[in-house]
Structure formats: structure tokens, C-alpha cells
Amino acid sequence: MRKISIGGKIDVPEIALGCMRITELDKKEANNLILGACGLGINFFDHADIYGGGKSESFFAEAAGMTPAIREKMVIQTKCSIKPSLCYDYSKEHILSSVDGSLKRLQTDYVDILLLHRPDTLMEPEEVAEAFELLEKAGKVKYFGVSNHNPGQIALLNKYCGGKIIINQLQLSIAHCPMFDSGLNVNIGSDAAAVREGGVLEYCRLHNITIQAWSPFQYGMFEGVFLGSGKYPELNKEINALAEKYGAEDSAVVTAWILRHPARIQTVVGTTKLDRLKAISKAADITITREEWYRLYMAAGKVLP
16 A cells, blocks of 8 residues: 655555444454455544544444554544534643543544544634643644644644644545636636635645545535446446456546545545455556546536636
8 A cells, every 4th residue: 555644744555444434333344344454554544533423433442452562553543623512612621631532432542643623613723732732742642633624724723733733634526626626717707716615725735734535435515425326427437437447446446536636635435344445445556647537527527627
């Protein structure tokens, strides 16, 4: 599995395993998935304190049979800030207590990466900076990032956090890529030209912030998977043609489409099936051409100026 460098600080596999749905498995199945992922070189596991109603982290640790030796082989990322009551909380107290809860559930003394899950408009960046400083000094968190944030929000946090934000996890797929659309339609009077995310792609590249792609097989926000969907016949036709060319599954082709971007985007896949993860992992062996990249992009219904 090829590696990328996050913020120039930690080398990780290009593909990560998202653990939001891991509680759908029994412990034996989950153990096979975790060990199988590590065997593929996918030793990066993405969590959040709310996944599985708060149970995914503890189930993951139990299924993995967590020990110091096993922990050393993993890169574990988790998130905080979303409360079940559907509000967001960036207070120092909440961040610190959330991390302590995650550590207990994950049966570990530290997480490699902590992300702030969704923006809190009531945030006081000084409090976030204090929390990060305490967590770093205590050895509970090594690196920090955010999810679903725009450039201004990241800049505000980094002003007070000393540049600690080195990741931004964003929804990205062929069928959902506004960060690409706006850059390709500059100075065009079309909906695709609207810069809704503040130029986040360019901002992250300029500031050495790694983008992590979530929901790489989805269109809309949890509306469905575009692979095999009758809503995307031309896209699936192009995907299948490339799958045949490269001797890979369709999921590998669309993952390779994301990995082809020079921003060195890490892709987070949420499958619970080891066979599917093996198929997806083949994306690391595929380098699609520039022409193929744009053909897929336009087959998703995009129009270039």
C-alpha cells in the first residue's frame, strides 16, 4: 500500500478504513476485517465518538483484542464535537472529556489524530488551543485536524493553535466534488462556478493540510451509492470500461480517481466486508491517465467550460 505524508509529520496509507458501521458485524467478523485490513497495509482506522451510538470505538478495541503490541501497528484517528442532541461543542471541557472517553473505549493511552467533527459557530479558538495543548503535553493526542471545515475556520483555529491543524476530512466523490467544480469553472456564469466551500482545495494544498475524502462512493449527502445506480448510467459505463482495462473492480477505479489528484488525498472507505476492502485496495496499483480522469468527471454529468 502506497503511503502519503500528512502535514509532513506522519506517513499513512493512501486508503483508510472508516469504522462507523463496524458494530454491524459480530466480533469474529470484525476481527477478520481489522486484521485483514492491516494485512493489506491499511492500518489507519477512522473513528468518531458518536459512531455506533458511541459503541463503535469500544467494539473495535474488543474485536481487535487490543494490546500494546497490536496498538503499535495501528494509526487510530477519532473525532469529537457532535453531541447526540444535534448541537456542536468546541469547549475545552467537552474536547478533553470526549478524548478521555475515546481513549477508554479504544483501550489505549493515546490516539494518533483527533479531528473536530463539524464546525461549532460558538467556538472560542483560545479554548480549543488550550485543549489541544493539554492533550499534546499529556501524550493523549499526537496530531490534530478538522472535518467539514472551510478555509476561514481552519485559519482561525490555526492562528490560536500554532498551526496544529494538518487534516481536513471532507465529503468527496466523482458524483460530489464541488471543490473541483468551482476550480474548473472560474469566471463562468454557471452553478458549477459557485465557490461554496471557500476554495478549500487550494487552501489545503497551500498550507500543507491533507484532505481526507469521506463517502467516496456516494452522491449527495447519504442519498445513495452511484456505483451501479440507474441515476448515473454514463458514469457507470465509463467506470466499467476502466475496470475491465485495469483488471479491477469498479470500487477500485473510483478510488483511484480520487488518489490520482496531485493534492495527495487520503480516501476513507467505510466497508465492513474484507473482500470489498481487498478490491478497493487495488486502487493503489492503478494510475489512471489525465484523459481518463476527465472522462469520468464529465460522465458524472459535469460540463467543462
